[in-house]
Amino acid sequence: MEEQRPELGRDLAHALRTGPFSAALHLAIEDRGVRLDEIQRQLSAAGIHLSLTTLSYWRRGRSRPERPESLKAVRLLEGILSLPEDSLIVQLGPRRPRGRWLTRPPGTIDxxxxxxxxxxxxxxxxxxxxxxxxxxxxxxxxxxxxxxxxxxxxxxxxxxxxxxxxxxxxxxxxxxxxxxxxxxxxxxxxxxxxxxxxxxxxxxxxxxxxxxxxxxxxxxxxxxxxxxxxxxxxxxxxxxxxxxxxxxxxxxxxxxxxxxxxxxxxxxxxxxxxxxxxxxxxxxxxxxxxxxxxxxxxxxxxxxxxxxxxx
Known part of the structure; x- marks a missing residue:
């Protein structure tokens, strides 16, 4: 029998529709009541090794996943946090250019x-x-x-x-x-x-x-x-x-x-x-x-x- 995914809170559901990635990740962690060290352990068990600092930076919007291993981690996070498939990864869009003054994530218009x-x-x-x-x-x-x-x-x-x-x-x-x-x-x-x-x-x-x-x-x-x-x-x-x-x-x-x-x-x-x-x-x-x-x-x-x- 397929395991039933817990319902999304209102704020989390909105963040997963509109982004940005940092807000969606933060609200997912808060909604599911999971600590960063628990997330880190589950990622490590799946072969993805990230520091707590990196996870914290993603959550706070100070950096975002871009490397292939980081994107694999995002896919795993969707499962760890019981989120719909692709709900986090779509917030990232294409790899952002370096040195630009303006960043335009998915779901926006120039x-x-x-x-x-x-x-x-x-x-x-x-x-x-x-x-x-x-x-x-x-x-x-x-x-x-x-x-x-x-x-x-x-x-x-x-x-x-x-x-x-x-x-x-x-x-x-x-x-x-x-x-x-x-x-x-x-x-x-x-x-x-x-x-x-x-x-x-x-x-x-x-x-x-x-x-x-x-x-x-x-x-x-x-x-x-x-x-x-x-x-x-x-x-x-x-x-x-x-x-x-x-x-x-x-x-x-x-x-x-x-x-x-x-x-x-x-x-x-x-x-x-x-x-x-x-x-x-x-x-x-x-x-x-x-x-x-x-x-x-x-x-x-x-x-x-x-x-x-x-x-």
Whole structure:
């Protein structure tokens, strides 16, 4: 009779779907109640000899399995921790290049596929501090996009809840691309953070900025940050969307229209990439206070937003 595998806890099941590898491994060890020295002994019995330091580094995200013997160990870990076959190994993807500033694990989308053609977000970010996809998990993200009386965007207020997947995480990167390539855009910290270096893509309406937390995070710790972009755009806006390079647990978008500039209709939409076809399109009602919103859970990489039509 086949031995029944124990059920996965909710957090573990989510980590096995979205990664990163370090978070999935850590939660699997916690969920199964197995000590690292016990894991080491079982690996050794199967002919794979790893130090406790190596196992600890994998768990904390300070390194990851790459050598053939290490990948064999990951396969064994799936059995030792009673996990579904391939559930850990798929988190690793192809061997990562050495010396790159950006690491893109499986289940993510290249950031340049999510912004307007001709705008190189990757180039803008490369002028900032190292940005690693796997270091943080977005638990929640709330955007408030404001449209002024001339139908142009005026501001975007952002609130993010982030969890560190590795030790010593101190910052993230914020990106905003205006509908108006000539717009002057700025970013200001509101709560629990400060703004570090910023980069502008002149003529593209893009700003990239370091958002520095009010404290250094250890693995598993969370932070709630709030910041705001201000835009001096003169071009009427017809949509706002958020680009997701990695999965997000919850996304809330509110669009607030000026009472003198209310669209005739509004719809929510999603796309796998900027130039991909719309998916999940349905009407979003504009309320008596001239606002519309969407709420989405377990958002896949891609874009999600609202678009509207002016009379």
């Amino acid at each position: 950031v340049d596929r999510l912004f307007t053609d001709g705008v190189s977000v990757a180039r803008a970010i490369s002028g900032l501090d190292r940005w690693m996809y796997h270091e943080l998990t977005r638990l929640s993200l709330h955007d408030l996009y404001t449209v002024g009386p001339d139908r142009a965007e005026t501001a975007l207020a952002c609130r993010q809840v982030l969890r560190a997947n590795v030790d010593r995480v101190a910052r993230t990167v914020g990106l905003f691309a205006s509908d108006d390539p000539a717009a002057i855009t700025s970013i200001n910290a509101i709560r629990n953070c400060r703004i570090g270096r910023t980069r502008h893509d002149t003529g593209a309406g893009l700003i990239a900025a370091e958002i520095v937390f009010d404290r250094m995070l250890s693995r598993g710790e969370t932070v709630v940050i709030e910041y705001e972009y201000r835009s001096e755009s003169r071009v009427p806006t017809e949509n706002y969307y958020r680009a997701f390079t990695t999965p997000v647990n919850e996304y809330v978008l509110q669009v607030q229209f000026h009472h003198d500039s209310v669209p005739s209709r509004c719809h929510r939409f999603q796309r796998r990439a900027l130039n991909a076809p719309d998916q999940g399109v349905w009407e979003a009602w504009i309320g008596s206070t001239h606002g519309a919103h969407l709420v989405a859970s377990d958002v896949a990489p891609g874009i999600a937003g609202l678009k509207w039509e002016w009379e």
